[in-house]
Amino acid sequence: MLQTFKKAMADALAEIREEKKIRSTTELFLLFSMGSQFDHLIKQKLDALGVFCLVADPASVTADDVLMIKPTGIILSGGPASAYENPPFDGKIFDLGVPLLGICLGYQMWAHHIGVPVTSSDKREFGTHTFTITKPSALLKNLPKKSKVLESHGDKIYVDDKLNIFGTTDNAPAAAGNHKHLWGVQFHPEVTETEYGEKIYENFCFGICGAKDKFPASKVADKKIKDLRLKIKDKKVLLALSGGTDSSIVAYLLKRSLEDSHQEFPHGNLQGNQILGVYIKGIDRPDDESNVIKYFGDESWIKVKIVDATDKFLTALAGKISMKDKRLAMRGVYKEILESEAKTFGADFIAQGTLYTDVSETGGGYDSGSKKAQIKIHHNVGLKFSLPEIQPLIDCVKDTGRNIGRSIGVPDELLIRHPFPGPGLVVRIEGEVNKEKLIIARKIDGIYIKELKKWGFYQTVWQAGAVVTSSTTTCTKGDDASDGHVIALWAVWSVNGFTARAAELPYDFLKHVSQRMTNEIREVGAVVYRISDKPPVTIEWG
Ligand code: XMP
DSSP, X not given: OOSEEOOOOHHHHHHHXXXXXXXXXXXXXXXXXXXXXXXXXXXXXXXXXXOOEEEEOTTTOOHHHHHHHOOSEEEEOOOSSOGGGOOSOOGGGGGGOOXXXXXXXXXXXXXXXXXXXXXXXXXEEEEEEEEEEOSOOSTTTTOOSXXXXXXXXXXXXXXXXXXXXXXXXXXXXXXXXXXXTEEEESSOTTSTXXXXXXXXXXXXXXXXXXXXXXXXXXXXHHHHHHHHHHXXXXXXXXXXXXXXXXXXXXXXXXXXXXXXXXXXXXXXXXXXXXXXXXXXXXXXXXXXXXXXHHHHTTOSSOEEEEEEOHHHHHHHHTTOOSHHXXXXXXXXXXXXXXXXXXXXXXOSEEEOOOOHHHHHHTTOOSOSSSOOOOOOOOTTSSOOOSSOEEOTTTTOOHHHHHHHHHHTTOOHHHHSSOOOOTTGGGGGBXXXXXXXXXXXXXXXXXXXXXXXXXXXXXXXXXEEEEEXXXXXXXXXXXXXXXXXXXXXXXXXXXXXXXXXXXXXXXXHHHHHHHHHHXXXXXXXXXXXXXXXXXXXXXXXXX
């Protein structure tokens, strides 16, 4: 499947035709990705609506290319650039008459193009604001007069006669408006903080653009299984199996593709010789290993190997203080072990459960001309293995991956597990990682997760973690006065990890967890709770 549309060349047009055939549709939406961290969520929203959305490269697609593929509608995303600096985009596309929805920067770009003043504002607006509808419009049909929206912009669109403004916020007087076929909002309808975002995309696609066709999401899993079957045939795959949700979903996708493939390639087999799941131990959670054994240890279609790399990790991490250095050190060990196990096994591919979120935050993402900021280096991105990689969830965020998993029968216990980062407890320890801190990190995780489950909060929070910080506090335990580590707890509400709100856990619960940690773990001095949202913080501490 074409990942990014760059030019209306014969091969790209052929792929688009093929995809339309699979979906039995003549319709297609173009999403110009201008580099916002939320771009993929727009695609997710359109996928959820069942419309065919193709990501387009603003730096190379021209108005002529657009004319060749006749999109039903165009979406121009947000991004870090400013409209008046002329970010890469062919302005003639605005004049084609194709309905276009601009999000933040996208809106500012078309406003600037038609001559509405757009300037930098004194302060960057970030956060949730109340949005008020000031008059009826096709874009905001069936939305309540007031709702919450997430704004993130440093530039301002002026109120101007050329604009038909139909919504405002306290700091964006032209928060929603249109000019003929050009529509725009100065907030992000794709994030969960915007209450009626889905409805806005629905109104745009089906109301304004007149789309009619929907492609059921359940077919996505079938397509992935078919792609895997064609790629793997009777070859061997090493799967990095962590016991978490994403790699477990990949395991089941591989299983299904193997079952299909067995009919075509009977000399390949279902007796565990084709797939090796490698579990790397050392910086893991207390119950990960037993989980892998429980779900995959006795299966005939996968062989599981546990590799204890504790010493290797500790050696590589010795003396490393910054999170970036620690992430890089962890990646080095991870890569070395997978490479060596792949060689021993005679693998043809290395498979991982990498999500789009990981790629995007590492500064990758859609292969387009606009750049994204690197937030953190994920352990499983850009490793350049000597073998070809298989990453079936590379176009998914956590919850689309979960939906795929659910549709192919991955056990619920694996699907509802909180996400856990590949670099494991390394990102939950400040300063140098050593044996002592690893033991504390495991103990606090054990208490926190167990109590979240006991109090019934495990499933309501999207993810939670406990961090061994480098701060210490003087404490008195019994007759001793000593220093103890300050432990930072966090928990977030989110649907996809792109944005998150600090979960409002009850004081009684936090107090109880704090008491358990300080009473039961000698090295713990005090416990604090993080109340910041993402952004500005990332979900993990490091
Ligand atoms: P952040 O901390 O970037 O996390 O807001 C978003 C989600 O990704 C997880 N995470 C990682 N997952 N390798 C992974 O596989 C990594 O290097 C990594 N870093 C963060 C994090 O736990 C959260 O669910």
